[in-house]
Amino acid sequence: MTQALPQGRLYESQKLALWYFWVALALFGAQVLFGLLAAWQYLDPNFLYGKLNFMTNRMLHINAMIVWLLLGFMGGVYWFLPLELGREVVGIRLARFAFFTLIAAVGIVVLVYLLVQYGPGNAFTLWLITEGREYIEAPRWADLGIVAVMAIFLYNVVATALKAQRITGVVAVLMFDLVALAGLYTAGMHYTPNISMDQYFWWWVVHLWVEATWEVLVGSIMAMALMHLLGTPRRIVETWLYLEVALVFGTGILGLGHHYFWIGTPEYWLGLGGFFSALEPIPLVAMVVHAVYDAGMHRMHTVNQPALFWAIAQAFGNFIGAGVWGFMQTLPQINLYSHGTQLAPAHGHLAFFGAYVTAILTVIYMALHQVRRPELARFDSKLWKWAFVLMVVGIFGMSAAMTVSGFTQTMVERAIGGSTWQAYIDAQQHPWFQNGMVWRFVFGVFFLVSYLLLLWDLVTIGKGEARAVKGVGAHDQ
Amino acid sequence: MEIGWIETTVGALFATVVLTLWLSRGSGWLEPRFWRNAAVVSSLIMTGVLAYLTIDSLNQIREGSARVPAYAVINKEIGLKRDYEKRRDIPVIGEEVGFFGKVWSEEEAYALVNKGKMTLQSRNCMDCHTLLGNGAYFAPDLTRAWLDPKWETMVKGMTGKASKEEAMAAWLQHPDRYPTSVRRMPNLGLTDEEAMALVAFLKWMSAIDTNGFPDRFAGVQ
Numbered sequence: 001m002t003q004a005l006p007q008g009r010l011y012e013s014q015k016l017a018l019w020y021f022w023v024a025l026a027l028f029g030a031q032v033l034f035g036l037l038a039a040w041q042y043l044d045p046n047f048l049y050g051k052l053n054f055m056t057n058r059m060l061h062i063n064a065m066i067v068w069l070l071l072g073f074m075g076g077v078y079w080f081l082p083l084e085l086g087r088e089v090v091g092i093r094l095a096r097f098a099f100f101t102l103i104a105a106v107g108i109v110v111l112v113y114l115l116v117q118y119g120p121g122n123a124f125t126l127w128l129i130t131e132g133r134e135y136i137e138a139p140r141w142a143d144l145g146i147v148a149v150m151a152i153f154l155y156n157v158v159a160t161a162l163k164a165q166r167i168t169g170v171v172a173v174l175m176f177d178l179v180a181l182a183g184l185y186t187a188g189m190h191y192t193p194n195i196s197m198d199q200y201f202w203w204w205v206v207h208l209w210v211e212a213t214w215e216v217l218v219g220s221i222m223a224m225a226l227m228h229l230l231g232t233p234r235r236i237v238e239t240w241l242y243l244e245v246a247l248v249f250g251t252g253i254l255g256l257g258h259h260y261f262w263i264g265t266p267e268y269w270l271g272l273g274g275f276f277s278a279l280e281p282i283p284l285v286a287m288v289v290h291a292v293y294d295a296g297m298h299r300m301h302t303v304n305q306p307a308l309f310w311a312i313a314q315a316f317g318n319f320i321g322a323g324v325w326g327f328m329q330t331l332p333q334i335n336l337y338s339h340g341t342q343l344a345p346a347h348g349h350l351a352f353f354g355a356y357v358t359a360i361l362t363v364i365y366m367a368l369h370q371v372r373r374p375e376l377a378r379f380d381s382k383l384w385k386w387a388f389v390l391m392v393v394g395i396f397g398m399s400a401a402m403t404v405s406g407f408t409q410t411m412v413e414r415a416i417g418g419s420t421w422q423a424y425i426d427a428q429q430h431p432w433f434q435n436g437m438v439w440r441f442v443f444g445v446f447f448l449v450s451y452l453l454l455l456w457d458l459v460t461i462g463k464g465e466a467r468a469v470k471g472v473g474a475h476d477q
Numbered sequence: 478m479e480i481g482w483i484e485t486t487v488g489a490l491f492a493t494v495v496l497t498l499w500l501s502r503g504s505g506w507l508e509p510r511f512w513r514n515a516a517v518v519s520s521l522i523m524t525g526v527l528a529y530l531t532i533d534s535l536n537q538i539r540e541g542s543a544r545v546p547a548y549a550v551i552n553k554e555i556g557l558k559r560d561y562e563k564r565r566d567i568p569v570i571g572e573e574v575g576f577f578g579k580v581w582s583e584e585e586a587y588a589l590v591n592k593g594k595m596t597l598q599s600r601n602c603m604d605c606h607t608l609l610g611n612g613a614y615f616a617p618d619l620t621r622a623w624l625d626p627k628w629e630t631m632v633k634g635m636t637g638k639a640s641k642e643e644a645m646a647a648w649l650q651h652p653d654r655y656p657t658s659v660r661r662m663p664n665l666g667l668t669d670e671e672a673m674a675l676v677a678f679l680k681w682m683s684a685i686d687t688n689g690f691p692d693r694f695a696g697v698q
Binding site: 038041042045049050053054055056058059117118119120121122123125126129130131132133134137169173191192193194195196197198199200202235238239242243245246247249250253254256259260261262263264265266267268269270271272275276336337339340341342344345409414415418419420421422424425428429 | 481482483485486489493507508509512513515516518519520523524526527530531533534535537538539540544545548587590591592593594595596597598599600601602603604605607608609610611612613614615616617618620621622625626627653657658659660661663664665668671674678682685686687688689690691692693694695696697
């Protein structure tokens with residue numbers, strides 16, 4: 001196969017990556033839309049009551065997010081891998097097959113979610129409609145499909161590295177991480193009537209998968225991005241990546257314990273979970289230091305400003321969303337009262353956006369640059385700054401509003417009211433809670449507008465200017 | 478077996494640091510090799526500790542253990558008591574009172590709670606409610622739902638049923654008919670059997686020792 005393609009040409013793997021990106025962006029839109037519907041139902045509980053209930057909107061909201069982020073990550077890897085290894089990805093047809101299979105499966109699952117919504121209380125529902133377990137609601141047939149797609153993905157990365165006879169530090173980290181990524185997902189596929197055991201392994205997917213293996217996956221992608229975006233030397237990038245893995249796994253694996261405070265598990269998790277999760281922000285602080293230093297070294301100059309800005313937003317967003325908002329409620333003494341309140345989605349929104357959305361947008365801007373403009377030409381538009389600023393304001397606004405509501409719940413429902421049904425209702429009707437929900441919706445609309453601006457910018461940026469490259473043509477796919 | 482968390486923490490961190498330093502002899506701390514060793518060592522040690530703790534935890538949360546009661550607990554009275562030494566509430570299992578007017582054998586209780594859990598998943602309860610504090614936040618937490626005073630003070634009257642479990646089952650089948658707030662639960666078409674099973678599941682769950690969450694539920698003295 002081709003070694004080091006001539007300037008301006010794309011590897012097949014990169015053309016495929018663009019497909020991944022556009023579908024990811026479409027699902028991002030679906031996530032925002034169903035999120036808004038769910039947010040509106042807080043304000044008007046009768047809206048679509050009995051037809052498209054909160055539970056369905058919310059399920060589509062979080063599942064769209066998981067799938068689009070995964071697609072974004074896979075796109076990012078398919079984009080950078082041939083550049084990293086200097087050769088085409090092997091099994092490109094297999095990769096295409098996996099892509100279309102995944103899209104078809106997602107389409108079927110979404111239709112079932114919308115049209116069928118729920119089923120009888122038996123194994124039929126769990127296999128074909130929904131498993132009904134928050135974040136991993138996908139029916140079991142789709143779960144198996146996701147693992148198969150991840151296995152194909154892992155195979156492609158490993159086989160390409162073996163064929164290229166070149167395993168860089170980044171690729172080594174990536175390979176080990178993908179093994180964990182495919183493996184941990186299977187922990188969420190077991191049924192048991194014992195809710196304590198159910199939750200024990202549920203968190204292996206929701207914490208270890210999302211907070212550990214995804215963090216490392218995004219770290220590998222950002223490492224490759226930084227080498228191309230700022231020309232940071234490999235030695236420095238890889239040292240940072242190792243350091244990040246050491247800290248993320250060193251703190252995050254037992255940091256899992258902060259989810260084991262109240263599910264029936266032994267008391268030692270209170271101490272272990274509290275201690276290790278207090279350490280979890282450390283790698284995130286390290287990344288902020290690194291990002292500021294790196295950007296400062298280059299005086300914020302690069303030909304691809306939007307990508308640089310999203311990369312810096314990634315470092316800060318990850319630290320603030322995952323680190324600060326997470327730490328705020330992670331000690332058992334606080335969590336006893338804040339657990340199960342709007343503080344959790346406040347943290348979730350900020351963390352997912354800060355850690356993952358920003359990273360994928362960085363990579364998409366870099367990919368579009370290579371597709372549409374010569375390598376050393378500036379990649380710029382008037383719109384991207386608006387999209388960037390509004391989106392950051394939107395997500396912070398939503399999170400701040402939910403923080404106020406969550407604080408009200410913590411006090412009124414948990415600390416004073418004794419967590420009963422009536423205490424729940426009292427907290428939900430408290431003006432501070434309700435104002436929070438209004439502002440969450442307002443900033444949600446804000447976010448939708450910024451999403452549309454972003455999408456428009458991604459479609460148009462760099463187009464219409466003279467393209468010095470030939471034979472690309474993949475941008476309109 | 479009781480594991481001290483401080484010993485575990487200090488031991489895991491100490492082993493990680495010592496092993497990393499030993500493997501990285503001759504490297505400066507800014508070299509890639511040092512941090513590669515640190516990454517591999519910390520991942521392996523923490524995974525090892527997690528594996529060990531998982532085995533211990535699973536033994537402690539097996540149904541029928543001290544923390545997670547056997548399913549036949551649905552036949553018993555369940556309550557909460559403040560443990561002032563530990564400063565938390567613990568579930569207490571009382572007299573045998575039966576459930577839906579009969580005493581269920583261990584196998585029957587298992588089948589019923591199992592059906593309840595399947596029903597819970599099939600109706601996607603966690604995308605509105607929280608259980609053990611996890612889930613969505615659109616509807617009340619169900620961790621101690623069985624012990625909630627509202628069943629006695631309000632729902633029994635609404636549904637005209639004689640016992641709490643019958644009132645709960647009737648309410649679950651027609652939540653749209655018995656509003657308790659502006660936000661109503663939709664009618665999810667539960668069958669008689671599913672409603673009864675769901676109540677059994679909720680009763681069983683309320684007897685799990687959750688390290689005191691939620692604190693002073695319904696104002697436990």
